[in-house]
Structure formats: structure tokens, C-alpha cells
Amino acid sequence: MRVLLVGAGGVGSAVVRIAARRDFLDHMVVADYDPARAEAAVAAVGDAEGRDARFSAVRIDAADREAVRQVLVDERCDVLLNATDPRFVMPLFHAAGDAGVTYLDMAMSLSVPHQAQPHEMCGTKLGDEQFAHAEEWERAGRLALVGMGVEPGLSDVFARYAADHLFDTIDEIGVRDGADLTVDGYDFAPSFSIWTTIEECLNPPVVWDAERGWHTTAPFSEPEVFDFPEGIGPVECVNVEHEEVLLIPRWITARRVTFKYGLGQDFIDKLRTLHALGLDSTRPVTVPSDRGPALVSPRDVVAAVLPDPAGLGDRMHGKTCAGTWVTGSKGGRPREVYLYHVVDNDWSMREYGTQAVVWQTAVNPVVALELLAAGTWSGAGVLGPEAFDPRPFLGLLTDYGSPWAIREQGRGQEPIGKA
DSSP states (O other), rough: OEEEOOOSSHHHHHHHHHHTTTTSSSEEEEEEEEHHHHHHHHTTOOOOOOOOEEEEEEEETTTHHHHHHHHHHHTSSSSEEESGGGHHHHHHHHHHHHTEEEEEEOOOOOOOOOOSOTTTTTTTTHHHHTTTTTHHHHHHTOEOOSSTTTBBBBBHHHHIIIIIIISSSSEEEHHHHHHHHTTTTTTSSOSSSSHHHHHHOOOOOOOOEEETTEEETTOOOEEEEEEEEETEEEEEEOOOOOOOHHHHHSSSOOSSSEEEEEOOOOHHHHHHHHHTTTTTOOEEEEEEOOTEEEEEOOHHHOOOOOGGGGGGGGGEEEEEEEEEEEEETTTEEEEEEEEEEEHHHHHHHHHSOOOOOHHHHHHEEEEHHHHHHTSOOOOEEOOGGSSSSSHHHHHHHHHTTTEEEEEEEETTTOEEEHH
16 A cells, blocks of 8 residues: 655654554655655654665645645555645545545544524534535545544544444444643643644534434533543543534434533633634734734644644653443443543653654554555445444554453443453
């Protein structure tokens, strides 16, 4: 398999380090707008004799659809793996279609809130732009595997596994994400892209229920305390806009689907302050300077002044947990489980030199690439992780040295199974 990886930030660099340990890959072209980042990602893998010849670096503008298509053709790539932020989903999605290759991303096309009732009704939903081209991809016999990170991604695989093997009927599928991570020397240092965090946290969250379909609520609504496993403990979680709510109901029957993120009140307060000051805006504003006026996006300024999440690993401590909580019935009896995946930052730094949050995100598209390369997963159209058999994925994830587990809720909160 020959892969074009677009984006050599924290997640992209972790993809390179994880993929370098697997033998399914023939070649990976690592592309970034900043050629130094792409070169650094490639230089990080290899052995005592030099760099791994399966990896090369190029400069690319992810917004330039034709330029991306040309690289895909020139490098004879089979797959485009998108590791950029969601602004670049559509040009990369279309470039892969133009080149006739498989497309894979970890975040889907952006939403646009409903103009009149943003906290009640959906406008343009996450992924709508991509699903609008589903028939086109299906007719071409090409696959766009969307939302294949950790959340969305592994969380959706968990939902499929629960539906297939743990439940007869499902009342609610609720993705619950929490951590106990701290960063030495920083009062505020997000462990993931602040650009993406602002987008998903300040947009109206989407909820699915069988009666109303997709609808929205206010940001940070419906707080609940969820007890996370492996020592993380209770964390308050709130509704956040996320792709799982838009993906899971397309393939799995459930009365309700939600996504709640364990942000903490301090983080929520800071996000609300950014919003109140207009610093979450992506619309460029004119800023005077001694070199003349410049157009800058307030959100890009926020991202520029905060520490790069990829470089925080040696200051970070704790664990991060991604998981899917499911309620329903099995054999006529009520059941409630939490399927989860925990990564300890000390482990990911020791093993890969990568902080836990970006490693946990990056491992899942690499597992998916390996399944696609082997023909274990295949399909045509615009498909989410729910469209595939979850068992090969979960088995391979364990083979990567990062097992998952299931906790039967209400029975001592202990794992009932671990892969």
C-alpha cells in the first residue's frame, strides 16, 4: 500500500511512528504546508543506519485540490490519509476522488449552525458535504472511510461491536471521553488542536433520538458525572458537537445517541471567554502593525500563542480514556456496558515519543489502513467505521500493544473482558 499522509502535526507525526513498525506499508509520502514538519516526521523513524526508505517528505498546500491530486498520481498512491484540521476536509476529499484513490479522515466536513434556531434545529451537519457525494463514490467503486480516528473512529467501532455482540435492543449509545491529564508549567495547555476544540465545543451540540431525529442543544448542556476507569475516576461531562452522533444512527438502531466530553469547569469558562471576546471567530480581521495592516483570523491567533500539543508530552502526566457507553437489553434483561480504550502518557512517551492524546488518535487510522491493505475491510461509497466488521479492528488494535476493555456497569465497575 502506498499512502499520501497530509498533515505532519502531532497526529500526523504519530501516524508515521506507528506505521513504521508495521510491514503492510510499501511507502508513505508525508506532506505538510511546512516542509520542515514533514521532514522532521520522516527523520524520526528509521534505524541506526539511517532513515526508513519507505517514508519521504514533500511540501503541499492542503487547500490546493489540483496540487494534491497531482501528488497522488505522481507518487502512485492508493490512499490519501487526511491528518489536517477540518477546514481542509473537502479539498482533500475531492482530490482523492479526482485521483481515483481511497480517502480516509479523522474529522468530517464542517457544520454550519441553523440561522434562526441554532440550539434547537440542525443547519448543515458535520459530514453533510461528504455524504452528498456518497452515490458518486459508490458508482466509481471507491471508498471514503470518514471519521476514522479515536472519537470519531474507535468509538464508532465500539458501537458496532455492542450492537452486533452485546445487545438485542439498544436504548442509548453515548460516547464519553475523559482524562486526568496535567501539564507541568501550564495553567491552560490543551492536549489537542485548540482550533478543532473550539470548533466542536462552541458549536451547538447535536443529539439523536428516534422521535425527533437529529436536533441541537446549547453548548455544554446536560452535564453529568461519569466515572472513568483505570484510576481516572469521576469527571463532569457535557454535550459537545461530534461526528459520532451523525454517524452511528446511519448504521445502528438506537433510541438515542449522544456525545459528552469531560472538559472541566475551568476549560469551559475559558472557552466561553474566548467566545465572548470574539476570539473563536475564523473570519479574518484587519490588524494594524508597523509593517502595515494584516488580515488574521482570531482563532488562528489563539492557536499560535498556545503551546503546540505535540510538544507537551514530556510535561504531561496521566491517562486519557475514549469509550462508548451503551444501555439496552440482552436476552430480555437490562444491560449497561462501557467499552473503552485508555492510554497512559508515560507509556506512549516511552514507547513512541508521542503524547497520549495524539497517539490514541493516530493509532486507529493506521489499524484501518492495515485492514484495507489486507482486504479485510473493503467497500464503496462514503462509509463510517460502523459499516465494517468491528472484530478484526479490535483484534488488530490489541496486536498494536494497546488493548481495549469492556466494563459491565453496576457490577463493581470492574472490566468484564479485556482484549
